[in-house]
Amino acid sequence: MRVAIRQLDEEFLPHVAAVTTGSTVEFPNEDLVFHNVFSLSSAATFDLGRYPQHASKSRVFKKSGIVKVFCHLHSHMSAIVRVFDHPYFTTPGTDGRFEIDGLEPGRHEVVAWHERVGESTLSLVVAANETTDANFALPLRDDK
Amino acid sequence: MTDAAPTRPAPRLVVWIAGVGFALIAGVLGIVFVLLSWQAQSRLTGTVVEGLEVSQRRFADLERRRARERGLQAVALSESPTLKAALDTYLTEGAQGPAPAGLLATVREEATKLADLMAVPALALVDEDGSVLASAGPLASDWPTGARLPWLGVPEAKEIATARGERWYLASVVPLLLAGETIGTFLLASPLDDAYARAIAASAGADVIIVRDGRLIASGGPSSIAALSAVALPVAGSVFVKGDEWVVRRLSAVDSVAIYAVSAVASAAAATTSGMTRVILLVGAIGLLLAGGASWWLARTLARPIDELTAALARMVETRDLHQPLPRRGVSREMDALAATFDTLRLAVSQAEADSEAAYLGVVEALAAALDARDPYTAGHSQRVAEFSVLIGRHMGLSETDCETLRLGALLHDIGKIGISDAVLRKPGRLTDEEFDHIKLHPVLGARILRPLAFLAPHLPVVELHHERPDGRGYPHGLKGDAIPVFARIVHVTDAFDAITTARAYRPARSASEAMAELWRHVGTDFDPGVVQAMAAVWDSDLIQSAGERPAGATWLRPPSVGTLPFRARSGAPLPEVVG
Numbered sequence: 001m002r003v004a005i006r007q008l009d010e011e012f013l014p015h016v017a018a019v020t021t022g023s024t025v026e027f028p029n030e031d032l033v034f035h036n037v038f039s040l041s042s043a044a045t046f047d048l049g050r051y052p053q054h055a056s057k058s059r060v061f062k063k064s065g066i067v068k069v070f071c072h073l074h075s076h077m078s079a080i081v082r083v084f085d086h087p088y089f090t091t092p093g094t095d096g097r098f099e100i101d102g103l104e105p106g107r108h109e110v111v112a113w114h115e116r117v118g119e120s121t122l123s124l125v126v127a128a129n130e131t132t133d134a135n136f137a138l139p140l141r142d143d144k
Numbered sequence: 145m146t147d148a149a150p151t152r153p154a155p156r157l158v159v160w161i162a163g164v165g166f167a168l169i170a171g172v173l174g175i176v177f178v179l180l181s182w183q184a185q186s187r188l189t190g191t192v193v194e195g196l197e198v199s200q201r202r203f204a205d206l207e208r209r210r211a212r213e214r215g216l217q218a219v220a221l222s223e224s225p226t227l228k229a230a231l232d233t234y235l236t237e238g239a240q241g242p243a244p245a246g247l248l249a250t251v252r253e254e255a256t257k258l259a260d261l262m263a264v265p266a267l268a269l270v271d272e273d274g275s276v277l278a279s280a281g282p283l284a285s286d287w288p289t290g291a292r293l294p295w296l297g298v299p300e301a302k303e304i305a306t307a308r309g310e311r312w313y314l315a316s317v318v319p320l321l322l323a324g325e326t327i328g329t330f331l332l333a334s335p336l337d338d339a340y341a342r343a344i345a346a347s348a349g350a351d352v353i354i355v356r357d358g359r360l361i362a363s364g365g366p367s368s369i370a371a372l373s374a375v376a377l378p379v380a381g382s383v384f385v386k387g388d389e390w391v392v393r394r395l396s397a398v399d400s401v402a403i404y405a406v407s408a409v410a411s412a413a414a415a416t417t418s419g420m421t422r423v424i425l426l427v428g429a430i431g432l433l434l435a436g437g438a439s440w441w442l443a444r445t446l447a448r449p450i451d452e453l454t455a456a457l458a459r460m461v462e463t464r465d466l467h468q469p470l471p472r473r474g475v476s477r478e479m480d481a482l483a484a485t486f487d488t489l490r491l492a493v494s495q496a497e498a499d500s501e502a503a504y505l506g507v508v509e510a511l512a513a514a515l516d517a518r519d520p521y522t523a524g525h526s527q528r529v530a531e532f533s534v535l536i537g538r539h540m541g542l543s544e545t546d547c548e549t550l551r552l553g554a555l556l557h558d559i560g561k562i563g564i565s566d567a568v569l570r571k572p573g574r575l576t577d578e579e580f581d582h583i584k585l586h587p588v589l590g591a592r593i594l595r596p597l598a599f600l601a602p603h604l605p606v607v608e609l610h611h612e613r614p615d616g617r618g619y620p621h622g623l624k625g626d627a628i629p630v631f632a633r634i635v636h637v638t639d640a641f642d643a644i645t646t647a648r649a650y651r652p653a654r655s656a657s658e659a660m661a662e663l664w665r666h667v668g669t670d671f672d673p674g675v676v677q678a679m680a681a682v683w684d685s686d687l688i689q690s691a692g693e694r695p696a697g698a699t700w701l702r703p704p705s706v707g708t709l710p711f712r713a714r715s716g717a718p719l720p721e722v723v724g
Contacts, residue, residue, distance in 0.1 A: 015323065
């Protein structure tokens with residue numbers, strides 16, 4: 001799959017992207033200023049260097065894990081690319097709803113992850129041709 | 145008991161005046177000195193306070209700027225993308241499992257790089273649990289990895305003071321934020337040591353101490369200011385430590401650590417007043433010198449006339465000479481008035497003395513006259529002896545005063561005969577030895593009669609010794625030659641001369657020439673040669689009536705129209721010159 005994380009108004013958009021291994025992530029610069037994309041994560045250590053507006057660079061993520069992406073020029077910018085070795089994942093919408101299709105019937109463990117909360121896991125049984133609800137509460141600590 | 149009063153003599157007037165004058169001026173100078181010193185001291189205290197307040201304001205500005213700069217520096221350093229990325233990645237992956245050591249190494253490397261670049265004493269990265277993840281800088285050993293800093297709870301930028309190891313630190317703390325998330329704390333620390341205090345002192349222009357709960361943390365200034373840490377220091381005011389006043393202003397306080405600017409009033413005052421003190425002392429010394437001189441001069445001016453007057457009075461008492469007027473210096477009206485009063489007194493005393501002498505003399509002369517009158521043969525004898533003696537004395541060069549003494553002595557020479565009975569005195573025939581011995585008592589008797597009259601003391605030798613002879617065969621003492629006073633020698637000769645030339649019951653009077661011959665015959669044995677020679681000269685000088693025929697009781701002297709007299713001048717009145 002191919003995903004784009006834009007650099008706009010000194011922010012990575014979206015802040016979190018989820019891809020399968022072997023996917024390519026594009027980092028187009030849509031700001032007037034130069035940006036840089038680098039990562040120190042063990043799943044993918046790279047530095048795409050600086051580039052100006054309208055330029056774009058990309059990276060293929062071959063290893064599953066959490067990749068934290070930063071900009072050398074703007075210390076407040078960060079993004080997260082989660083790389084999975086299976087296709088059963090999604091990112092919820094702003095309303096918090098999510099849906100994962102195509103699961104085999106049977107017992108499954110569902111893991112919800114938020115960068116500020118970490119992981120929480122639910123175990124559930126999915127019947128054939130049926131939709132099963134999974135509700136997560138991810139309480140964010142009050143950071144003022 | 146006034147009798148028991150100490151015998152120590154009263155101090156001299158000079159000492160009094162000089163002492164009081166000196167003390168007065170010294171006192172005035174002392175008061176001026178104290179007042180000036182006090183004024184200078186209070187003015188200096190004001191100056192010191194003002195200086196400290198200026199320091200305080202200046203320092204407050206500096207400190208605010210410095211704290212802000214350190215905060216900004218901390219923020220800037222904490223915004224290092226590599227540091228944050230490495231830390232965040234490390235934390236993220238640490239949450240998943242064992243964190244790779246490479247990430248932490250990157251964090252520390254980045255921290256060291258930043259510390260070197262900005263030349264900070266110490267910086268530290270602290271995780272959300274309050275443990276030091278990484279530290280760097282020359283003093284990083286006070287902030288070792290793993291050290292827990294439990295006081296860093298609230299993630300906000302602030303200044304803190306804390307002790308690490310042996311040191312106290314002033315630290316700027318900023319949270320490390322990433323995407324709205326606090327991922328740790330960044331800390332930039334400066335040690336609160338003497339160098340720091342000295343740097344503050346240099347910029348504040350005052351001595352500086354850093355204290356916490358009565359304990360000295362660091363000082364910038366002389367070691368004596370350490371004593372101030374032991375007392376409670378006001379935010380602004382003054383304290384007394386060991387008797388010295390210190391003006392104190394608090395420059396800043398972080399947590400319980402306070403930085404004070406202090407200044408000793410005394411040392412500031414000493415530096416400024418020492419010059420003034422020198423000037424005042426110099427002026428004082430000159431003033432005292434002048435005061436001493438002026439007092440001395442004044443005292444002498446006042447006291448010397450008194451001393452002179454006293455001396456003149458003492459001299460007057462000693463010599464019994466009341467005729468010299470007392471000195472008038474014209475220095476002060478009071479002294480001249482005093483001298484004039486003494487003069488008046490002197491004249492009165494002199495007059496009284498002269499009057500009393502005259503009264504006594506009158507009595508004595510009356511006695512002599514009464515004596516002469518007892519015996520017709522001796523009528524006028526004393527008077528003639530007196531007159532003749534004076535002529536001889538004057539010829540021998542005696543002063544007029546001596547001549548007067550001689551005259552009165554001669555007049556009284558036989559006064560002792562008052563005590564001799566008429567039977568002996570007026571016996572017509574020759575005297576027996578016993579009678580003669582009785583007669584010979586009269587010089588001693590005369591001296592005894594006159595001795596109580598003090599003013600006749602000079603005349604006593606004439607009365608007592610007028611029968612002594614140069615060969616020592618006279619009476620009453622048998623004195624010889626020069627041992628006999630000249631007045632007595634003169635009267636001895638004139639007495640004999642008058643006796644020879646006066647008729648007695650048992651013999652007629654002999655002539656003056658015969659008498660002179662008689663005198664010459666016994667010169668050297670009975671009569672003094674000098675006196676006899678003088679008598680002869682007087683005889684030749686034509687002052688004496690020649691050829692001897694004189695009526696009984698008459699004088700030997702020529703009548704006044706021709707020659708001399710009167711001899712009856714009293715002491716004190718000038719004697720007239722002898723004419724011819």
